[in-house]
Amino acid sequence: MKCIYCKNEIPTSSKFCMCCGKRVIVCPACQYGPLPMVAVYCPNCGKKPVEKPENENSNMTTQKTVR
Helix, strand or coil: CECCCCCCECCCCCCECCCCCCEEECCCCCCCCCEECCCCCCCCCCCCCCCCCCCCCCCCCCCCCCC
16 A cells, blocks of 8 residues: 555555654555544545544653642
């Protein structure tokens, strides 16, 4: 498949483009893709291609500053 960002050929099982480093996804319902990570719905079948992305810092605790 081709990366939607840089148009270089990447392996079908890729989660990231090995040329530009951007994340790409394929719809798990119909295998349409690659789709950008900002895709809310698959343009081919209309299903949600990914769940809401987890916050990268979700395992970090937030601290409130007391003044």
